[in-house]
Amino acid sequence: MPELPEVEHVRSSLESATRGLSVRRVSLKRRDYAHGSRSPRALLSGQTLASFLRRGKQMAIVSDSGAAICLHLGMSGQLTALPPGARPAQADHTHVIWSLAHPDGRPAGRILFRDPRRFGGVWTFPSLDELHTQRWCRLGPDGLEATGADIQARAGSSARAIKAALLDQAVIAGVGNIYADESLFRAGISPFALCRDLETGQFEEIARHIRCVLAEAIEQGGSTIRDYRHTDDQPGAFQHRHRVYGRGGQPCVICGRALDSGSLAQRTTVWCSGCQPGG
DNA sequence: AGGATAGCCTGCGGGC
């Protein structure tokens, strides 16, 4: 399930594989998968792929003429960069295909956007400014840079559990279920602790661990649980470093007692009641 | 108005 580290890995590898290439043709297999203008032009047809951005779990591609598309992977979204003539491992549920060309016109392969569960999508904008004012303005600061003060300012007086706040993209952008649990475990704070009961220093600790866990996960190529794959179809490696996610009932890596598992904000949540007081 | 909840969607694993 792509969270910030997975999206960042996709962004950077897509950038190195396709930056400077032009879009020869766009094939939108499912009309309802694209939002905004669905014209080939709006989906960057005929333009050169110039910059690749990310904010939280969303990424954007901006063309040389200034048009921007926002790509959201949702739960099961996969972006694959295929060399010319190559066939994808799985062809079903592919909703958008960008056929690419080198500046001299030679074919340069394809970008495939596959998303079985269709929680993701493509949003088109006439400019990056429009993408910012219509969409990214609703996001909190990016998880790699967010400070304790950022989180406290947006959620500090809330009666919500801290984990529910961390999953809220308007509070901090890019944290999902995996990295929320991992960060709170490292910070030694219960996911059930109410935001309004936390002190400034605890927000700082949480933010510090979020930045650290996300950066570590990017280095490891993200977490592959089921669907997530790199743009060359390879799995990530950070799932081997998870200390709590997916480990309910198994021993805590710090104190050895069995990790607790329960539900918070409709999400499976794993924590150590010994090492994470305050719930 | 903030916060909790339902629903979208497919694949897969477990139980019978």
Add this chain to the structure above:
DNA sequence: TGCCCGCAGGCTATCC
């Protein structure tokens, strides 16, 4: 073997 159920969850809409 095959079917059905529950679960996975990012995000929006809706309800309380």
